[in-house]
Amino acid sequence: MNFTTLEIAELTGAGHEGPSCVVQRVAIDPGEVVGEDNLLFATSAHPPPLGDTSLRLEDEIAERVPYLTERPWVGGTAVIGPSTEAMLRSMAGDDRGRPAGALRVGVIATDAPWAMAELLRVALGGRTDTPVRPGPPDEREIPGTERFRVPLALLNHGPDQPLVVELNRRHRGCAGADAALLDPHVLVIGDLGPRQVAMMGTDGTLRQTEEVLAACGPDTHVVIPEGLQDDLDPWIAPRPRHTYRVGTNAAGETTLHLDVSGRTSSGALPTDASRRWLANAQGAALTAGAALARTGPEVDDAVTAMSTRLTDATVHTLPDGVAVWDRSDATSVGAVIGAVAALAEHPADARYAILGPVDDGPTAAEGLHCSILDRAAAAGVVGIAAGGWGIGTDHLDHPVTMADELAAAGDGAVVVLAGTGADLLSVRDRLLSMAQPKS
Known part of the structure; x- marks a missing residue:
């Protein structure tokens, strides 16, 4: 500005x-x-x-x-x-406050939107050496400042990098106002996840998405996962719409199928179990790139390199060989389910999921929380509730004691930390204080 x-x-x-x-x-x-x-x-x-x-x-x-x-x-x-x-x-809506010539991208997602934004940024030509900031959401953004996110992003952004910003869906009416202010060249709807349904119900979630789409210009490229067309196409039209589908083939590889304005392509995503939590974000990033004619090895390599950096930033190794997957950024039901699912697919000698409360809205049922631990148990993962969960679950008795026991679980064990709350963060702090320095 x-x-x-x-x-x-x-x-x-x-x-x-x-x-x-x-x-x-x-x-x-x-x-x-x-x-x-x-x-x-x-x-x-x-x-x-x-x-x-x-x-x-x-x-x-x-x-x-x-x-x-x-x-x-x-x-x-x-x-x-x-x-x-x-x-x-008002300042961000004025030409003197907006980054001249910068590509603007809006993101709506409940599962790791911060990571999706990073992958979109590099897929669209952004620098690949910027710092990544995993961990709890309040380590990336001051609590309570979501309403300022888009105007500050516009006012403080330079013209030489794509601007990718998460729209505020936490407050009613803000997502549409953010979209109108951002006036994005690309809108990525990464999911319509359980968090939004829990907060506003299915109809409310769709109405909010309609509000965002109505605020976008007729030339905005809209990127969505395959399967949302029936719900969203009436509101997307006449804007160009592009879809992607992440799956698994017979060889166990993660696959990506793109449909960019009717042009389809398929291939394998270079990922493994520890990076599978990023598969949806990778798919969105590569689809957005293809929509703007940014394809080829350079784009693929940039997205792969950033995926590796994001995962490396969340994985910590303890002295006795225990791996800690820090998914304390996963604070919604959908994101926690994704973190547990990634662990369930990972071949490890022992697997533990320490799950704090989720920050979904007041209509999120306690049974939904408990079902995550049921999913973990069915996959052979030891699930432990770190406060705020319902009856019928194993509860964490003391954060420091639990952290010390997990640290001694033995070489080859994997621990995933997901959710919110003081107990979960206490376990996290204790485990990360033991982690070996990253090279």
């Missing part, structure tokens, strides 16, 4: 105090305010740990950088309006 604070005030109809300043980046975390030139700080009230950032203005921020605020002026340069979020969205 490239604004002056006075231009922002004029654009948003807000008040302006102090001298006008040039701003080229926005931050909402006070920890990012380190004296950087051309930084604009956006204050707002957030849940912990960020808290009400406007309370830190007077002593720490106001005299250092210009800021957006909903409260009275406390010095320095301020743009003052009734809603920080509305001001940011």
Whole structure:
């Protein structure tokens, strides 16, 4: 972006105090305010740990950088309006706030959307050496800031890389508003998973998807898994629609079938059991690439290399040979099922699934949670509930004790960690503290 604070005030109809300043980046975390030139700080009230950032203005921020605020002026340069979020969205919708010429991609998915976004980015020509950030969602994004994700992504993105951003489906009405603001060249709907059905019901999930599609332009390429056409085609038309299907052949290989505007192709995905959790994301990325005429060995190699990096970042080896698959990013029923299924397919001497609560909506039935442990048991996986699960399951008694016992499970054992909650994260922290350094 490239604004002056006075231009922002004029654009948003807000008040302006102090001298006008040039701003080229926005931050909402006070920890990012380190004296950087051309930084604009956006204050707002957030849940912990960020808290009400406007309370830190007077002593720490106001005299250092210009800021957006909903409260009275406390010095320095301020743009003052009734809603920080509305001001940011207005800025991101203006040509001065959008990355000129950047390819824009919106992602809707419940199973590892962060990984799908990374694979889409490299398939569409993005750099392959950027840091990857597995682990709990709040290690990638400050809790409570989902509503700011798309405007901040637009305002802070450079023009030389594709912009791939996950649309906010957690709050009603936000997904459509995000799609309208992003105006994506490509929309990827990776699934209509149990999380969305649990939160809004089947009809609500479809209505939200309809809302997103209605906000996209007529030239937006829409990528969906095969099988969703019957539900979504009436809303996708007349936009170009492309599908993919991930499966398994007789040799046990993971396969991918693409239908890109009626042109079909099939092949094997270079993956193994530890990377199979990424198969759907790989399929979406390669389909999006094909839709924009980005195919060939270079694209395949980039997606494969990023898949390897993502998996390597989640797999940790303990001194006695136990492998820990850190899927603490998997916080929905669908994502946890995927993590357990990948473990069930993995040939190991012993397999353990430590499963924390899921963050699906209030209509998610307790029986659905318990069914995941039933799936694990049926596949020969020892499933242990780390808090928040129902009756009839084996519960974790003490996180540190359990972690130490798992670490001593022996060479060839595999432990997957998935879900949320303090107990699950305590086991994770203990196990990862023992892990051997990555080369």
